[in-house]
Amino acid sequence: MRPLKHGYTNRTLTNDATVEKTYDGPDxxxxxxxxxxxxPYALGHFFRSYGDEVPPWPLRRTAMLARCEELRRFCERWEPGGRGARQWRERAAATAGWEE
Known part of the structure; x- marks a missing residue:
């Protein structure tokens, strides 16, 4: 697990598949x-600001994985087997493991 940069009030770690957040202090x-x-409210507000309701989880997950694949192919064209393509493959694998 490595620290996330935005964990300024809580200890926040990730292994790219999960996030572990520790809440400390009196509050x-x-x-x-x-x-x-x-x-959950913020996610709904985000989608409604574009005129839509929050899409069902399977649809959101499919869209994220498709985008990872598009970016992997883009990187592959520039540097076959390169670091960028490997990174997008790893990101897709992590994303595939996410649950709602």
Whole structure:
């Protein structure tokens, strides 16, 4: 696990497949509750700002994996077997393991 740069108030780590976030301090429970309450609302607000409802998880996951593949192929054209293509392959594998 490596630290994420935005973990300024909490210890936040990732292995690219999962994120582990530790809530510390006197208001830890409040911050955890607030984040779990607001994040689903924020996702809905994001999609509605573009005039849509939140797409179902299988559709969002398929779109993310398709985009990873497009970017892998793009990198492959510039440097066959190169670092960029390998990185997008790894990102797609991590994304494929995500659950809603």
């Amino acid at each position: 830890a429970e409040l911050r955890l509750h607030r984040e779990r309450t607001l994040l």
